[in-house]
Amino acid sequence: MNDTRAIQTALENRRSIRAFKPDPVPEDLLAEILKAALEAPSWGNVQPYRVAIASGDQAIAIARELNAKFETATRVRKANLVTKLAALLKGGVKPDGDFNTVIKYPEELRARYRDTGMGLYGVLGIDRADTAARHAQMARNFSFFGAPTALFIFCEENLGAYGALDTGAFIQSLALAAQERGLGTCIQAALATWASPVRTRFDVPENYKLICGVSIGYPEDEPVNSFKPKRRALSELTLKAKA
Numbered sequence: 001m002n003d004t005r006a007i008q009t010a011l012e013n014r015r016s017i018r019a020f021k022p023d024p025v026p027e028d029l030l031a032e033i034l035k036a037a038l039e040a041p042s043w044g045n046v047q048p049y050r051v052a053i054a055s056g057d058q059a060i061a062i063a064r065e066l067n068a069k070f071e072t073a074t075r076v077r078k079a080n081l082v083t084k085l086a087a088l089l090k091g092g093v094k095p096d097g098d099f100n101t102v103i104k105y106p107e108e109l110r111a112r113y114r115d116t117g118m119g120l121y122g123v124l125g126i127d128r129a130d131t132a133a134r135h136a137q138m139a140r141n142f143s144f145f146g147a148p149t150a151l152f153i154f155c156e157e158n159l160g161a162y163g164a165l166d167t168g169a170f171i172q173s174l175a176l177a178a179q180e181r182g183l184g185t186c187i188q189a190a191l192a193t194w195a196s197p198v199r200t201r202f203d204v205p206e207n208y209k210l211i212c213g214v215s216i217g218y219p220e221d222e223p224v225n226s227f228k229p230k231r232r233a234l235s236e237l238t239l240k241a242k243a
């Protein structure tokens, strides 16, 4: 029988995966997923995105470099002024990503961000006051949550917001195509904090900017993977017409 609600089911079942099995993603399967994602709509069909695929040793090397940067940046943030200046002069600490990944949320969005974070830590059994455990969880971003492959997504800069819009449609298509094939994904802005570990290893055109990473692999059977953060009510989504 034809599953006429396949898209509805896929949308409801897709979740960010934050615990992966180490099993590699077969190259042909990944190619199939990327090809499916290329069906996404884009402004003038220009498809203003490029993808750096990091697997195996390449993924391990990038993860190692990102983790080192994250640990150093955290240490420096907590250090005194002299240590901070010394680290800045030495270089490699400050984010060198193409976009700012540290967002100051407007009041309206802050509560939702906080609730999602608290919900996630709750499922992971991490106390809000346990800064070491929170730090360790944040650090897992840079090891792709154990995924064997990370996709680094670049977006053409001249299209401005429309390039990012197109890239978003591409990424969601990619996530759903992966899910249909038994794979999980986590879209991660954290992976765009530092661009140099990827730029030094891939031939990235200057006009393509690193917008995020996507960890991809087979999901572990862990509670964190079934965490389902709440969505807006429709009444909060739609705008009221002026009287």
Ligand SMILES: Cc1cc2nc3c(=O)[nH]c(=O)nc-3n(C[C@H](O)[C@H](O)[C@H](O)COP(=O)(O)O)c2cc1C
Pocket: 014, 015, 016, 017, 018, 116, 141, 186, 187, 188, 189, 190, 191, 212, 227, 228, 229
């Ligand atoms: C642009 C973007 C950036 C994100 N960055 C991160 C990230 O750095 N780390 C992370 O764990 N999740 C990240 N996420 C996942 C979101 O937290 C997640 O999509 C949201 O909480 C909704 O949960 P769901 O994807 O499971 O439905 C990001 C998602 C998007 C779309």
